[in-house]
Amino acid sequence: MKLSSPIKISYNNLLAAKFRSFLTILGIIIGIASVIIVMAIGASAQQLILSQVSGIGSNLVSVLPGGSDEKGPPASALGIVVTTLKETDLEAILQKRNVPNAASGSAYVSGVGLMKYRSNSAESSFQGVSASFPNVESVILKSGRFFTNEEESGLARVAVLGPGRAVQLFGNEDPMGKVFSIKDTNFTVIGVFEERGSSGFTNTDDLAYIPLETAQKILLGISHINSMRIKIDSPANMERATADVKYVLRTQHKIKNVTDEDFSVRNTAQAISTITNITNVLKYFLTGIAGISLLVGGIGIMNIMLISVNQRIREIGLRKAVGARARHIIAQFLIEAVFLTLIGGLAGIVFGIALSFLASVVINALGYKWEFIISLTSIGVATSVAILIGVIFGLYPARKASRISPMEALRYE
Amino acid sequence: MSLIVVQNLSKTYETEGVKTPVLHEVTFEIKKGEFISIMGPSGSGKSTLMQILGMLDRPTEGTYLLEGKNITQxxxxxxxxxxxxxxGFVFQSFxxxxxxxVYExxxxxxxxxxxxLEMNNEKKITKALAAVDMSHRTNYLSNQLSGGExxxxxxxxxxxxxPEVIFADEPTGNLDSKSGLAVMRILQQLNDVGHTVILVTHETYTARHAKRILNMLDGRIVSDELVKDRLIADGEGELLK
Structure with missing residues (x-):
């Protein structure tokens, strides 16, 4: 049997009942479009989250106080105060003979306090960091400079502001050289950063950065640090450097067994792979939900094919009378079902891409860096799924048609 | 050798446990090149017989040999x-x-x-359409044709x-007399060139275009005789004009 013949018949039947065909195909269009949209938006959201993580800086090893296994968060991340990590630990790590691949590093403490400039005041976050902070994280100064080692050790009361904080405190005024207060201690603004966007749960653009020791001794009254980040010279050395950092900290803290570690070391590569895993699971979960609509569409196809078989009983009888075997009839109705779902699938792909593009335009307009991502895989998957649905939901009606007795079919009125 | 040999052929339909016998031990032979009418009132079993001969249905009992082969199994x-x-089948309702x-x-x-597959298909189709004088309608759609066409x-x-055999089940039943005659003329012409034609009809007039008539009643053959004054569709066509 020629293949062109059933395709032509399908096409004719489709045209004969345009509106009915459209309604039938609509289920598939919606299903395929939602799969495409979910996959596209999922990929873009993943990209956005990953870019924010790597936006902190690449090749970073982070140390948090408190032990943890690799998978769980350290105690400090859950809000428990652990005071075992000191600035001297960072100094030890940055010695060339200890961690040869450490290029730079910064310690961090953070706090919240009332910030005031003239009539503007707000409870907001500040971060005490080392003078080498700009070498560790990817930050760019819009104006002014960062504080020096001398200013840090001399407990200088200077601050570098995130652009959001600068606007909130000073409005349209140029903040450079101006004096504002944190917890009633005066600080002079010596620099303002370029916009970086939010990373994780904190918006770094809204922070005020002050020297580490100033924050520790004057504002917080503590001698420990909350965390540290060490910049490693190249991605290839991440594993080794991470091991070195752990070794140095164990030596510093006089710990013999790995299981007794009172700190947790993470690197950005790990963080990215963890986030990728989580977002992948979410992406597939959402795709699965979108897939349910395809199931509904498939049932619609089965329904319409059963109606079609009933309406064309005489045709089936005639085809059998002139020599069609069961498999010819099955092939004909299967091809018809696949023809329907394939058209629906292709329309769904076009529709899905259009909507994903629209979404990216809107989200970009809202100020996020949202990439428009349509993978060839998602188009391939959608097309195959459409064909598969045609086969699965077309099979039962097709088999039913093939079993009709030619004699009874020809007598059917 | 006979083209068709039917021996003690019976058919009983069974619907929801109720058995309806339709054919009772029918026996006859048809030779190659015959033009035979199976005649009888409705319910006589003539259509069932044709369906079994046309291999659209199976007998309940008995044997049916087509070209010497028992095809009941x-x-x-x-x-x-x-x-x-x-x-080849020709039905009352086309x-x-x-x-x-028309071509398709x-x-x-x-x-x-x-x-x-694909061997001289176009030639075969052109030839078949020429034989029924429909070459001029090749590209028409079926719903654009008259009943006779x-x-x-x-x-x-x-x-x-x-095919060896052409089965025609009341082929003129839905046609006006002129179109009906044209159809009978074609069937006679096909028979003339060697096709075996088996015609099922309830009209004596139509049946008399054949060379032999099987009369059926209540699932049995009641008579089997040659047609003495056979009607030739050509002549009658002339008369009707």
Whole structure:
């Protein structure tokens, strides 16, 4: 049997009942479009989250106080105060003979306090960091400079502001050289950063950065640090450097067994792979939900094919009378079902891409860096799924048609 | 050798436990090249007999030899293959595919002839359409044709695979007398060139176009005789004008 013949018949039947065909195909269009949209938006959201993580800086090893296994968060991340990590630990790590691949590093403490400039005041976050902070994280100064080692050790009361904080405190005024207060201690603004966007749960653009020791001794009254980040010279050395950092900290803290570690070391590569895993699971979960609509569409196809078989009983009888075997009839109705779902699938792909593009335009307009991502895989998957649905939901009606007795079919009125 | 040999053929339909006997031990033979009418009132079993002879249905008992082969034990697909190659059907209600061209309707049996796919199909179709004088309507759609034209296309479809036997089940039943005559003329012409034609009808007038008449009543053959004053469709056609 020629293949062109059933395709032509399908096409004719489709045209004969345009509106009915459209309604039938609509289920598939919606299903395929939602799969495409979910996959596209999922990929873009993943990209956005990953870019924010790597936006902190690449090749970073982070140390948090408190032990943890690799998978769980350290105690400090859950809000428990652990005071075992000191600035001297960072100094030890940055010695060339200890961690040869450490290029730079910064310690961090953070706090919240009332910030005031003239009539503007707000409870907001500040971060005490080392003078080498700009070498560790990817930050760019819009104006002014960062504080020096001398200013840090001399407990200088200077601050570098995130652009959001600068606007909130000073409005349209140029903040450079101006004096504002944190917890009633005066600080002079010596620099303002370029916009970086939010990373994780904190918006770094809204922070005020002050020297580490100033924050520790004057504002917080503590001698420990909350965390540290060490910049490693190249991605290839991440594993080794991470091991070195752990070794140095164990030596510093006089710990013999790995299981007794009172700190947790993470690197950005790990963080990215963890986030990728989580977002992948979410992406597939959402795709699965979108897939349910395809199931509904498939049932619609089965329904319409059963109606079609009933309406064309005489045709089936005639085809059998002139020599069609069961498999010819099955092939004909299967091809018809696949023809329907394939058209629906292709329309769904076009529709899905259009909507994903629209979404990216809107989200970009809202100020996020949202990439428009349509993978060839998602188009391939959608097309195959459409064909598969045609086969699965077309099979039962097709088999039913093939079993009709030619004699009874020809007598059917 | 006889083309068709039927011995003690019986058929009983069974619906929801109720048995309805339709044919009772029918026995007869048909030779190659015959033109035979199976006649009888409705309910006489003539259509059931034709369906069994046309391999659209199986007998409950008895044997049916087509060209010496007992085909009662054949599978559905084997029967379909034989229908495709050896048998052509003409039905009362034409059974053309809707919204499909005359050419494609005629082509239908060739689509299922897997031994000769694409071999001279166009030539066969042209020849079959010429035999029923429908060459000028090749590209018309089936729904653009008159009843008589539809039946002629149906005959072309029955012819296209050059079958041994043509079964015509009340072929003039839905036609006016003039179109009916044209159809009978074609069937006689086909018989003249060697096709075996088996006609099922309840009209004596139509039946008398055949060479032999089997009369049926209540599932039995009550008479089997040659037609003495056979009607020739050509002559009558002239008279009607």
């Amino acid at each position: 054949y599978s559905d697909d084997e029967m379909a293959k034989i229908r495709n190659k050896k048998i 059974n053309l595919l809707p919204r499909t061209s 309707n005629t082509e239908l049996p060739l689509l299922y002839d897997e031994d000769h 539809k039946q002629r296309v149906a005959i072309a479809r029955a012819l296209v695979n050059n």
